[in-house]
Amino acid sequence: MTIDSDPAPSPLRWAVLLLSGEAVALGLVAAWLVYENLTAEALDPTSALLITAFAVAGALALWALGRALGRRRAGARAPAIVLQLMLLPIGWYMVQGGLGWLGVPLMALGVAVCGLLLAPATTRALGLLDH
Template sequence: MSETPAEPAPSTLRAAVWLLFAEAAGMVVLTAYLVYELLTVEAVDTTSGLLLAVFAAFGALALFLIGRALGQGRAGARGPGIVLQLMLCAVGYYMIQGGLAWLGALLIALGLLLCGLMLAPASNRALGVG
């Protein structure tokens, strides 16, 4: 009984997975910063600060799980991954409006790049989509 080795994932899908993992790591750093601020700064609204830190932690977990699922070839993870990237584009837009144009443009570019990688024909073939 010899099993044929699985075909390696295309570079577009591998890049998308690694960028999702990088985003998850960034969210972990953001969560740690938010927790640090919550514990060390005299907060006006502790509940909001705690909810923001929990939201960032769930975002990191979601990005990690989506990246892992895409790495395993699960096509169902692509939709949630694209939704998160479009949300990142919205965050980037509001950062531009708020005066952080360089960071907002970077986030929009990252979100669009990841959407493109996940929707690339090679990624579609690897995931068995369309």
């Protein structure tokens, strides 16, 4: 497989930047959850550990997908889109729970990153166009 020496198009660069930012943010949430697991009195330690593991796995997945897309690995686009679409129900439930100030931007972020990943320039850069 040859690596394209052309600079990455702007939509792809922004998508990678946003995925990396999401990974860092979720990593910080995971670190806070680890701290809480170690210091707080848990009513259900199994659930607490599973939620923490889910946050750690999500942060690692976002980071890995961002790096893969930065290297123009076409196979990373679909999983990245799936993770971004997961922000829609998360944001919706935040809005329903009174956290609209956080839920609406999360939904907008998910839609924006999907748009960047589906942009024609990104599709060309990933080698997914036949013409």
